[in-house]
Amino acid sequence: MAKKTKEQAEEKNTKTQQNNKQEDKAKETKKKSKATVKEEKEEVKVEKKAGKKVEKKVEKTDAEKFAEMNDKYLRLAAEYDNYRKRTLKEKMDLSKSAGADILVNILPVMDDFERGLDSIDQAKDIEAVKEGVQLIYNKFKEFLKQRGVKEIEAKEKDFDTDMHEAITKIPAPTEKLKGKVVDVVEKGYYLNEKIIRFSKVVIGE
Numbered sequence: 001m002a003k004k005t006k007e008q009a010e011e012k013n014t015k016t017q018q019n020n021k022q023e024d025k026a027k028e029t030k031k032k033s034k035a036t037v038k039e040e041k042e043e044v045k046v047e048k049k050a051g052k053k054v055e056k057k058v059e060k061t062d063a064e065k066f067a068e069m070n071d072k073y074l075r076l077a078a079e080y081d082n083y084r085k086r087t088l089k090e091k092m093d094l095s096k097s098a099g100a101d102i103l104v105n106i107l108p109v110m111d112d113f114e115r116g117l118d119s120i121d122q123a124k125d126i127e128a129v130k131e132g133v134q135l136i137y138n139k140f141k142e143f144l145k146q147r148g149v150k151e152i153e154a155k156e157k158d159f160d161t162d163m164h165e166a167i168t169k170i171p172a173p174t175e176k177l178k179g180k181v182v183d184v185v186e187k188g189y190y191l192n193e194k195i196i197r198f199s200k201v202v203i204g205e
Contacts, residue, residue, distance in 0.1 A: 152188035154199040165198040172204030
């Protein structure tokens, strides 16, 4: 009987210990659950703060982008202004140098005229003077040809308003010259196939 009572007491103690262990586990699990919830709340708070920081960072980046675009625009405007000024200066320099080139090449013709004028007063042979003038004329004509200047052929040609400017009309000396150029008052010229001066002509009718 005493033995049985002892066994019952031990069994009761064992059950009590098991119950205590289960209660301890439940308490520990409850604590862990609370800690987990707290940690999750902390993580949410951290994520919200991080989100706010990211938003602020994006706003700052947009401002930086705007400043960068504005700086590029100002640089581009300055570069274009410099390019425009440089191009204008180059055009002016080219125009001046082109004029200088023509003048340099025309000066020898001027020298020939001056020598011809000096010799006229002392010349006794008129034929020699005529020959000298003709040489100067041919030299000047060749100079113009080298520069792309070419005479418009007009005399005894059909009247063409694209090339000729009629000064007056006269009776045609022959039947073939009716509606054609009878005389050229002022010669016309091309510059590289472009008309720079119309021929002033007299038309036969």
